[in-house]
Amino acid sequence: MATFHISTLGCQMNQADSLKLSAGLQELGYKDAISEDKADLFVINTCSVRQHAEDRAYSKLGILRKKREHGEKFHIVVMGCMVGANTKDLRRRFPYVDLWARPQEFEPILDLAVMERDVSLGELGAFDMAKTYAKPDGPTAYVPVIHGCDKFCTYCIVPLRRGREESRLPSDILDEINFLADNGVKEVTLLGQTVEAYGHDLKEETNLAELFEAIEDIHGIARTRFLTSYPKDMTDRIIDAVADCSKVCEHFNIPVQSGSNAMLERMRRGYRIEEFEERVAKIRERMPSASIATDIIVGCPGETESEFEETLDLLERTQFDVIHVASYSPRPGTFAYRKLDDDVPKDLKKSRLHLIEEIHASSAEKTKSAELGKIVEILVEKKTDDQLTGRTRKGQLVHFNSNASIGDLVDVQINEVTSWSMRGTQVGVFDLPILSI
Numbered sequence: 001m002a003t004f005h006i007s008t009l010g011c012q013m014n015q016a017d018s019l020k021l022s023a024g025l026q027e028l029g030y031k032d033a034i035s036e037d038k039a040d041l042f043v044i045n046t047c048s049v050r051q052h053a054e055d056r057a058y059s060k061l062g063i064l065r066k067k068r069e070h071g072e073k074f075h076i077v078v079m080g081c082m083v084g085a086n087t088k089d090l091r092r093r094f095p096y097v098d099l100w101a102r103p104q105e106f107e108p109i110l111d112l113a114v115m116e117r118d119v120s121l122g123e124l125g126a127f128d129m130a131k132t133y134a135k136p137d138g139p140t141a142y143v144p145v146i147h148g149c150d151k152f153c154t155y156c157i158v159p160l161r162r163g164r165e166e167s168r169l170p171s172d173i174l175d176e177i178n179f180l181a182d183n184g185v186k187e188v189t190l191l192g193q194t195v196e197a198y199g200h201d202l203k204e205e206t207n208l209a210e211l212f213e214a215i216e217d218i219h220g221i222a223r224t225r226f227l228t229s230y231p232k233d234m235t236d237r238i239i240d241a242v243a244d245c246s247k248v249c250e251h252f253n254i255p256v257q258s259g260s261n262a263m264l265e266r267m268r269r270g271y272r273i274e275e276f277e278e279r280v281a282k283i284r285e286r287m288p289s290a291s292i293a294t295d296i297i298v299g300c301p302g303e304t305e306s307e308f309e310e311t312l313d314l315l316e317r318t319q320f321d322v323i324h325v326a327s328y329s330p331r332p333g334t335f336a337y338r339k340l341d342d343d344v345p346k347d348l349k350k351s352r353l354h355l356i357e358e359i360h361a362s363s364a365e366k367t368k369s370a371e372l373g374k375i376v377e378i379l380v381e382k383k384t385d386d387q388l389t390g391r392t393r394k395g396q397l398v399h400f401n402s403n404a405s406i407g408d409l410v411d412v413q414i415n416e417v418t419s420w421s422m423r424g425t426q427v428g429v430f431d432l433p434i435l436s437i
């Protein structure tokens with residue numbers, strides 16, 4: 001039987017795309033080779049948000065080239081965000097790659113897979129990729145709801161590679177979530193680069209709040225999460241729906257990127273810091289115990305010491321639960337790459353990064369310490385002997401000992417916190433909220 005291997009780099013959206021491609025290849029009779037040592041079709045699903053991610057793809061390509069030189073026969077496909085509209089340069093640099101496919105460009109990969117098997121699609125039986133869902137391998141799953149991004153922040157490559165915002169139809173999304181629930185999924189994470197933009201582009205306009213409400217009625221689903229937020233798109237209606245829908249977890253991921261209005265303007269983020277803080281205040285007013293994570297980029301073009309200090313002030317004022325921080329990495333093709341000087345010295349970027357990492361470590365510890373003694377609901381995601389691991393509704397990792405099973409919702413009292421996780425003791429087993437008809 002023909003085999004495939006998909007190597008996935010980057011974000012949750014790429015993970016979801018890889019699972020979908022894997023489901024399509026299995027429809028064609030391919031088997032997941034699991035190991036990357038031997039496969040008839042090798043796919044690298046790439047990320048180009050930072051240079052480091054691209055370097056990892058190049059190194060994988062180098063390994064595959066050597067395998068080819070040793071006479072091994074297999075196809076190589078590069079898909080995802082590294083592949084833009086024009087692949088001339090990439091083709092020249094990596095002539096041994098058989099196919100370049102943009103994000104979610106599944107059809108040419110499936111065509112190549114069919115050719116490899118030397119049969120026609122007709123013989124294999126037709127299937128609709130839009131309705132081909134990946135079989136889940138655990139109680140949680142990602143569900144993309146809107147693709148692309150219209151925001152064009154100056155440093156970001158995503159809109160150039162993933163295209164404009166394009167929402168999926170609510171009926172398709174709900175079909176997929178029903179399929180996942182029927183196959184044991186308890187928690188879905190709705191994905192979008194700017195997930196609150198969901199629905200604005202559909203003929204029958206809708207929004208994320210309506211989607212949350214529809215998921216409330218899906219039997220078997222206990223939790224809904226959503227990623228990634230964009231402050232300008234986060235309406236009162238959406239915040240109210242998070243507060244009112246019992247399945248939607250009160251956990252927000254809202255990248256602020258900088259605490260300085262001058263820097264936000266250079267980034268073309270489309271909001272002022274006051275507007276961002278007003279959104280955070282609204283969330284905390286409706287859900288005082290909500291967990292709020294953010295992203296910061298340090299060392300963007302022109303970032304002065306006082307602009308960086310404004311970011312530190314924001315972190316002090318806002319007290320985020322989680323802070324993801326990255327150094328600016330110029331991406332060819334973006335406005336910042338073409339028009340702005342990458343003028344913050346490397347060492348300064350590094351020291352700013354470390355400073356924010358330290359702030360993150362101390363606020364993460366504070367957040368976790370606040371949970372000590374509390375009883376929290378855990379969805380069990382992993383089990384090794386009688387050691388279980390799962391997450392709270394706020395997304396915090398908890399270990400505990402129990403004979404519960406993967407997929408159970410368990411009541412756990414937190415009695416220990418470490419830098420990365422928490423430990424607790426089981427005090428009961430929850431029923432799913434909508435089990436009875």
Ligand code: SF4
Pocket residue numbers: 149150151152153156157158159193194230
């Ligand atoms: S909102 Fe900005 S940073 Fe986020 S994906 Fe869109 S362009 Fe990139």
